[in-house]
Amino acid sequence: MSQSVASSISNELQVPNEKYITLSDGRQLAYTEQGDINSNKIIIFFHGVFGVGDSSLETKLYQEIGYHSIAPTLPGWGNSSPWPENLPILNYPNDIHQLLLSMKKNDNENLQITVGGGSYGTVFAQICFGASPHIMPEVVNIKSLILLSSFSPFKYHKEYTTGMSWFNYFANGMPAIYFPFIRRLMGSFMLKKVRNIDEAKVFLRENIFDQMDDEEKTKLHKWEEERNHPSGWILETMARNMYLSISKTMDGFNTVAYILHSDWGFDPKNLPSSPKRKVLIIAAKEDKIAHMEMSTYLVENYPNAELQTLDGGHLASFFEINRIIKNWLINLDKELDEQTLCS
Numbered sequence: 001m002s003q004s005v006a007s008s009i010s011n012e013l014q015v016p017n018e019k020y021i022t023l024s025d026g027r028q029l030a031y032t033e034q035g036d037i038n039s040n041k042i043i044i045f046f047h048g049v050f051g052v053g054d055s056s057l058e059t060k061l062y063q064e065i066g067y068h069s070i071a072p073t074l075p076g077w078g079n080s081s082p083w084p085e086n087l088p089i090l091n092y093p094n095d096i097h098q099l100l101l102s103m104k105k106n107d108n109e110n111l112q113i114t115v116g117g118g119s120y121g122t123v124f125a126q127i128c129f130g131a132s133p134h135i136m137p138e139v140v141n142i143k144s145l146i147l148l149s150s151f152s153p154f155k156y157h158k159e160y161t162t163g164m165s166w167f168n169y170f171a172n173g174m175p176a177i178y179f180p181f182i183r184r185l186m187g188s189f190m191l192k193k194v195r196n197i198d199e200a201k202v203f204l205r206e207n208i209f210d211q212m213d214d215e216e217k218t219k220l221h222k223w224e225e226e227r228n229h230p231s232g233w234i235l236e237t238m239a240r241n242m243y244l245s246i247s248k249t250m251d252g253f254n255t256v257a258y259i260l261h262s263d264w265g266f267d268p269k270n271l272p273s274s275p276k277r278k279v280l281i282i283a284a285k286e287d288k289i290a291h292m293e294m295s296t297y298l299v300e301n302y303p304n305a306e307l308q309t310l311d312g313g314h315l316a317s318f319f320e321i322n323r324i325i326k327n328w329l330i331n332l333d334k335e336l337d338e339q340t341l342c343s
């Protein structure tokens with residue numbers, strides 16, 4: 001295993017400051033990082049479908065609160081190698097173990113880790129949160145889990161289709177398992193729609209940004225303005241990441257349904273309850289992709305879980321997430337300090 005910056009990858013096919021490690025089996029893991037990289041307080045955040053590990057959206061927050069922010073690119077997306085065939089996805093946390101090992105942050109009793117994710121990234125955050133110590137020894141250092149627009153584990157959530165649209169049912173439900181050509185056809189359609197960054201911008205504008213109501217558009221403009229970004233910066237960034245995510249392979253997209261239905265290595269309700277491990281679930285009332293019923297299932301089954309609901313659709317949390325995460329981590333640090341003093 002080694003840590004490097006891959007000079008063989010064109011700058012046009014990278015997010016800013018992207019780094020890479022070679023894993024023990026020869027696969028490549030791409031990631032970005034920011035904040036206080038020397039801190040023992042770490043947040044690892046996993047992206048969703050058609051995304052990559054890009055930590056550039058918020059450049060000051062984690063430095064201000066003394067956290068090291070790490071954003072891995074999931075297997076089969078962007079510049080991360082596909083997941084090995086026939087290897088259960090419950091082994092994924094070992095990739096994160098190797099990443100932390102490369103940073104020399106795998107053997108520290110003072111390490112405090114929060115894992116989080118948005119949409120499909122919540123699957124990988126949950127897998128890490130519930131990992132076995134022999135797969136990811138650092139699981140004992142994971143103090144909290146943050147889930148935005150979350151997916152539930154279909155293996156245990158038998159009513160996961162409640163509230164699911166027909167489109168998502170065919171894309172992620174049992175039809176995608178029994179008839180894999182459906183997923184491949186959808187992948188081929190996306191490849192034709194997103195052949196470059198400009199086409200990705202058109203796709204996102206038509207299917208997401210033009211669908212926002214006036215309030216969401218106002219929030220988006222305010223978000224860009226507060227960070228001194230020009231109008232359209234978010235659209236440009238998301239379009240670049242979307243194009244990068246499938247520029248090398250469609251393996252990540254093609255395996256989504258299988259991973260949603262696979263064994264994640266644990267049943268949430270059987271995880272041991274500890275006041276030192278907390279779960280925050282953030283859901284949007286009008287989310288048509290990660291519908292409210294899945295978040296409700298999670299808050300009812302994870303120990304020490306709380307639910308925050310937002311108005312709006314699948315991107316509703318985007319405008320609030322930095323404030324929510326900052327407050328969550330600050331309060332978590334206070335609680336852990338108090339527990340340490342009392343122990």
